[in-house]
Amino acid sequence: MFAVIFKAKVGAQDRHYIDTVAVMRDLAFEQYNCIDFIAVSEGEQEIAISYWHNEDDIKRWHDDSKHAVAQKLGQQKWYSSYTVEVVEIKRKYSFGE
16 A cells, blocks of 8 residues: 655645545545545644555546646645655554444
């Protein structure tokens, strides 16, 4: 299993941003086999973690034309900076699920 960790310093977020985030989330689940997608923000910081079966699905989602447009808009107006980390999950355990 893999995770994509998106960490950002937010800029001007508007209704178009909110709508685009919903489209990107649906795209990840419906076309690219995303397992889970969690996003939170606090002050100027935002973090989103998505979980995937494999790196190929992540790459295809990243290369999707709609996602490319969203990335460009993010760079132009929604974020002042961001980083993306793709990590492999080596171990998972939980309590109470």
